[in-house]
Amino acid sequence: MPRTWHRWIPAAAAPVAIGAVVLGGVFATSASADPADKTPQQVLELAASSTVDTFSGTIEQSSNLGLPDVSGLGGSTGSSSDSSDGSDLTSALELLTASHTLRVYVDGPTQSRVQILDDMAERDAIRNGDDLWLYDSNDSTAVHSTLPADASTAPDASAESLTPAELATRFLDAVDPSTEVTIGDPVTVAGRSAYDLVLTPDSSTTLVSSVEIAVDADTGLPLSVDVFAQGSSDAAFHVAFTSLSLDTPSADLFDFTPPAGTDVTEKALPNRDDAPADGSVAPDAGTHPEPTVTGTGWDTIVELPASTDPSSLTDSPMLSQLTTSVDGGHVLQTTLLTVLITDDGRVLAGAVPVESLQAAAGK
Amino acid sequence: MIDCSGAGSSAPAHASGLAIETTALTKRFGRQTVVDGLALSVPRGSVFGFLGPNGSGKTTTIRMLLGLAQASGGEISVLGERMPQKLGSVLPRVGALIEGPGFSPFLSGSANLRRLDSADGFAPNGTRSARVSRALDRVGLGHAADKKVRAYSLGMKQRLGIANALLAPRDLIVLDEPTNGLDPQGTREVRSLIRSLADEGTTVFVSSHLLAEIEQMCTHAAVMRAGRLVAQGTLDELRSAGTTRVIVTTPDADAAAQVLRTLGLDPGHPDAPGAAVTATLPESIEPEDIVAALVNAGVRVRGFAVDHASLEDLFVALTGEGFDVVQ
Amino acid sequence: MSSSDPTAASLVARRTRRSLGVGFFASELAVLFRRRRTWAMLLALAAVPILIAVAVRISSSGSSGRGPAFIDSITQNGLFVGIAGLTIAIPLFLPLTVGVVAGDSIAGEANTATLRYLLVSPVGRIRLLVVKYLAAVVFCLAATLTLSIAGILIGIALFPVGPVTLLSGDTVSIGDSLVRSLLIALYATVSLLGLSAIGLFISTLTDAPVGAMAATVVLSIVAQVLDSLSQTEWLHPWLFSHYWLDFADLLRQPIEWSSFGQNALLQLGYVVVFGALAYGRFSSKDILS
Ligand SMILES: Nc1ncnc2c1ncn2[C@@H]1O[C@H](COP(=O)(O)OP(=O)(O)OP(=O)(O)O)[C@@H](O)[C@H]1O
Numbered sequence: 001m002p003r004t005w006h007r008w009i010p011a012a013a014a015p016v017a018i019g020a021v022v023l024g025g026v027f028a029t030s031a032s033a034d035p036a037d038k039t040p041q042q043v044l045e046l047a048a049s050s051t052v053d054t055f056s057g058t059i060e061q062s063s064n065l066g067l068p069d070v071s072g073l074g075g076s077t078g079s080s081s082d083s084s085d086g087s088d089l090t091s092a093l094e095l096l097t098a099s100h101t102l103r104v105y106v107d108g109p110t111q112s113r114v115q116i117l118d119d120m121a122e123r124d125a126i127r128n129g130d131d132l133w134l135y136d137s138n139d140s141t142a143v144h145s146t147l148p149a150d151a152s153t154a155p156d157a158s159a160e161s162l163t164p165a166e167l168a169t170r171f172l173d174a175v176d177p178s179t180e181v182t183i184g185d186p187v188t189v190a191g192r193s194a195y196d197l198v199l200t201p202d203s204s205t206t207l208v209s210s211v212e213i214a215v216d217a218d219t220g221l222p223l224s225v226d227v228f229a230q231g232s233s234d235a236a237f238h239v240a241f242t243s244l245s246l247d248t249p250s251a252d253l254f255d256f257t258p259p260a261g262t263d264v265t266e267k268a269l270p271n272r273d274d275a276p277a278d279g280s281v282a283p284d285a286g287t288h289p290e291p292t293v294t295g296t297g298w299d300t301i302v303e304l305p306a307s308t309d310p311s312s313l314t315d316s317p318m319l320s321q322l323t324t325s326v327d328g329g330h331v332l333q334t335t336l337l338t339v340l341i342t343d344d345g346r347v348l349a350g351a352v353p354v355e356s357l358q359a360a361a362g363k
Numbered sequence: 364m365i366d367c368s369g370a371g372s373s374a375p376a377h378a379s380g381l382a383i384e385t386t387a388l389t390k391r392f393g394r395q396t397v398v399d400g401l402a403l404s405v406p407r408g409s410v411f412g413f414l415g416p417n418g419s420g421k422t423t424t425i426r427m428l429l430g431l432a433q434a435s436g437g438e439i440s441v442l443g444e445r446m447p448q449k450l451g452s453v454l455p456r457v458g459a460l461i462e463g464p465g466f467s468p469f470l471s472g473s474a475n476l477r478r479l480d481s482a483d484g485f486a487p488n489g490t491r492s493a494r495v496s497r498a499l500d501r502v503g504l505g506h507a508a509d510k511k512v513r514a515y516s517l518g519m520k521q522r523l524g525i526a527n528a529l530l531a532p533r534d535l536i537v538l539d540e541p542t543n544g545l546d547p548q549g550t551r552e553v554r555s556l557i558r559s560l561a562d563e564g565t566t567v568f569v570s571s572h573l574l575a576e577i578e579q580m581c582t583h584a585a586v587m588r589a590g591r592l593v594a595q596g597t598l599d600e601l602r603s604a605g606t607t608r609v610i611v612t613t614p615d616a617d618a619a620a621q622v623l624r625t626l627g628l629d630p631g632h633p634d635a636p637g638a639a640v641t642a643t644l645p646e647s648i649e650p651e652d653i654v655a656a657l658v659n660a661g662v663r664v665r666g667f668a669v670d671h672a673s674l675e676d677l678f679v680a681l682t683g684e685g686f687d688v689v690q
Numbered sequence: 691m692s693s694s695d696p697t698a699a700s701l702v703a704r705r706t707r708r709s710l711g712v713g714f715f716a717s718e719l720a721v722l723f724r725r726r727r728t729w730a731m732l733l734a735l736a737a738v739p740i741l742i743a744v745a746v747r748i749s750s751s752g753s754s755g756r757g758p759a760f761i762d763s764i765t766q767n768g769l770f771v772g773i774a775g776l777t778i779a780i781p782l783f784l785p786l787t788v789g790v791v792a793g794d795s796i797a798g799e800a801n802t803a804t805l806r807y808l809l810v811s812p813v814g815r816i817r818l819l820v821v822k823y824l825a826a827v828v829f830c831l832a833a834t835l836t837l838s839i840a841g842i843l844i845g846i847a848l849f850p851v852g853p854v855t856l857l858s859g860d861t862v863s864i865g866d867s868l869v870r871s872l873l874i875a876l877y878a879t880v881s882l883l884g885l886s887a888i889g890l891f892i893s894t895l896t897d898a899p900v901g902a903m904a905a906t907v908v909l910s911i912v913a914q915v916l917d918s919l920s921q922t923e924w925l926h927p928w929l930f931s932h933y934w935l936d937f938a939d940l941l942r943q944p945i946e947w948s949s950f951g952q953n954a955l956l957q958l959g960y961v962v963v964f965g966a967l968a969y970g971r972f973s974s975k976d977i978l979s
């Protein structure tokens with residue numbers, strides 16, 4: 001039949017046009033003006049001298065640690081276990097394994113707000129001067145703490161430690177002779193051109209193959225961090241701004257009053273000296289015993305002494321699902337991090353193979 | 364095919380003289396050729412009967428004329444313009460009833476007409492209500508205008524369908540079996556409606572398998588059979604294409620037959636003495652000469668008739684007598 | 691007809707230029723909203739928040755323990771009932787009604803044989819597609835607004851009303867919360883644009899409106915099932931239902947607009963692709979019904 005085929009042109013062209021727009025968007029981002037050439041050292045200095053302390057933005061975080069998504073698991077274990085250790089662990093694992101979108105609002109060192117945008121829910125950490133609020137819309141609970149008057153910086157909420165800037169600072173602080181620093185091609189993150197700082201561990205024992213940090217060409221603010229594990233071309237851990245504004249956020253955002261009907265818990269903060277230096281643990285983690293650190297650089301191993309009730313860890317049904325039994329304990333193996341829970345209840349962790357942990361535990 | 368159109372398809376008539384013209388129009392549904400090489404010529408101002416038994420391809424042809432179905436081959440021009448390329452400018456001047464009416468049952472008759480009228484980009488909004496009620500009045504539905512079409516009878520729906528074709532002044536009206544389902548009164552009204560449309564100068568293209576109807580109102584006709592056109596022309600031309608018979612009623616049948624034979628006619632052998640003698644009348648012989656010859660021969664003539672073949676005979680002759688639908 | 695009749699003469703007048711089809715669109719809307727079926731569907735949608743509110747009110751046990759936490763909060767604030775109703779209706783009831791309207795758009799006309807009369811009137815095939823699609827969009831808006839408004843009204847009637855707590859824990863005024871309710875209704879409307887285009891396309895494939903409606907609704911369910919399977923994760927951002935429940939981003943402080951934008955872009959993509967497919971199918975289809 002002499003049917004006109006022309007009428008199908010739009011139908012054929014539409015996906016092509018959409019593809020072009022999608023790909024064009026990718027091309028456009030890579031086509032933005034390249035920043036002036038800099039040496040790795042200059043970029044390190046640029047990052048170190050960054051003075052941006054007022055900004056707001058959206059952050060995308062995802063990880064590919066080779067762990068199952070425990071967001072579903074957490075619910076079932078959380079209800080069966082009343083151990084606070086168990087639920088802390090669940091939420092910590094949830095933060096690590098699931099993908100998240102966060103929004104951060106920072107105005108100076110004393111005002112900040114981090115929002116974890118969950119489905120139909122939200123977790124907020126707000127710091128306003130001496131007040132620290134944690135709010136969870138899921139169960140309408142809030143935790144309030146007051147910082148000591150002399151504290152210059154607050155211990156970060158666990159969420160805030162996931163911002164590229166915080167994470168990058170930790171990696172950059174750790175740059176030592178065991179790290180090779182190079183510069184990749186300029187990248188565009190959140191619409192801003194940035195230097196791509198590549199940290200490559202000069203160690204054969206670490207699980208980390210490289211860390212890429214995008215440093216904003218303008219301000220030196222780290223815009224994204226990608227941690228690559230040995231033997232994988234996909235980032236095992238990725239955190240990046242998807243949008244960033246250097247304008248001062250609205251002051252209303254930091255002025256938090258728990259809504260009516262919220263369960264408010266007052267929580268005293270541990271002394272600043274007791275707080276974990278890396279701030280990666282939730283604020284209520286202050287009750288944990290102090291860790292000991294062995295090894296240096298990328299091979300660092302952190303050891304937590306046996307807690308008062310080791311069975312709370314080893315008996316956790318979720319842990320038994322995630323760990324495998326090895327000589328001397330149970331191992332939680334991820335692509336980046338290995339955690340060894342010894343039979344006597346000590347916990348050793350590091351970005352190293354399990355043999356290194358076993359050796360350290362045996363010492 | 365019998366082609367009786369004077370201007371004829373022999374000389375490719377300039378489109379302006381024809382309301383509808385098709386050349387080699389063909390439609391295939393899968394392997395089946397439903398319309399096969401159709402060459403229609405519908406003169407402007409004519410009332411054109413489109414005849415054919417069930418399934419002969421009339422409705423399919425009409426769908427192609429109006430751009431509803433794509434031709435598999437051939438060309439169409441309607442009101443002097445190519446179809447379906449000029450569909451947008453041609454169709455506003457064409458009113459149509461195609462294979463029965465089609466209306467939203469949950470709307471009233473007048474609401475249905477208003478809706479269809481608003482779909483016509485050239486119909487002015489201001490006169491819509493007036494035109495709708497006039498069209499309804501014209502088909503005798505004035506009193507049922509606000510009734511839901513769901514509650515219309517078959518004939519009322521058919522009338523509404525005709526009213527839709529009359530919503531705007533048209534140059535061509537295509538009616539596919541317009542009297543389907545109408546009562547005798549309705550049939551008569553439709554016939555007179557068609558005549559009055561023709562008087563206004565509108566070309567009317569009516570399809571039907573009711574020959575009497577076509578014979579009564581058409582000036583021209585075409586006959587389809589199994590997708591092919593078997594005859595086309597004015598009614599008189601079509602009739603004359605059929606046979607004309609003389610019928611002599613006489614007690615002297617044998618004598619009469621003898622006379623006819625001497626004149627060169629072929630009356631065959633009379634069935635019985637006293638029965639009517641019939642013979643086909645050649646064009647070369649005038650009927651009055653036959654009467655004179657009969658009288659001269661002393662045949663007692665009780666009655667003498669010249670019978671033009673009815674269109675029905677022609678129709679049956681052209682399309683075959685079988686009841687089964689061809690194809 | 692006599693030519694001396696002045697009214698008859700004026701009735702003969704025709705427009706010299708073809709109208710854009712606004713009149714036909716208006717008539718299409720009038721037909722849509724004159725149908726009892728349309729009103730039945732809108733009433734059924736309005737019943738969703740009303741039933742939720744009444745059920746919660748009667749049980750008044752407080753937390754249901756299931757579903758988004760803010761459904762529980764309707765007992766504290768009636769203004770949430772509309773949002774709760776939308777949340778419940780988005781996965782099934784809204785796609786159902788939109789599937790009926792969009793699936794019926796062309797196939798329904800073919801079924802009542804009005805399609806051939808519209809086309810010879812002549813409406814123009816592309817114009818008919820556009821008008822049918824726009825009418826479906828208007829229905830989407832009417833449906834989501836009906837849900838919201840019915841919810842807010844029943845909420846005001848049965849529960850206390852006051853400033854609204856957002857997901858972020860901030861509290862906004864009643865006026866602000868009404869604006870956000872309207873935005874959420876708009877979000878849900880935008881969410882349904884892609885499905886409407888799919889329904890329109892399917893509707894051009896058949897003369898059986900029920901088939902087109904069912905196929906559209908089934909597709910909306912398939913999309914949501916695929917969206918919940920981790921095996922098809924690569925497909926998720928391309929599923930038209932992917933952002934359907936992300937209207938919650940409008941309940942944050944400040945409003946997170948990115949999901950609105952992504953959703954709108956995705957739906958636009960669906961409209962373009964399925965609009966083009968519908969055009970391809972319909973522009974020279976034989977109308978034999
Ligand atoms: N949609 C279709 N698919 C396949 N064949 C069809 C279709 N519509 C019609 N036909 C075939 O086309 C032929 C002509 O049909 P059409 O409707 O044109 O006949 P008609 O002359 O109008 O008959 P009637 O006098 O019964 O109305 C028939 O053989 C019919 O079977």
Ligand SMILES: [Mg+2]
Pocket residue numbers: 421422423462539
């Ligand atoms: Mg027919």
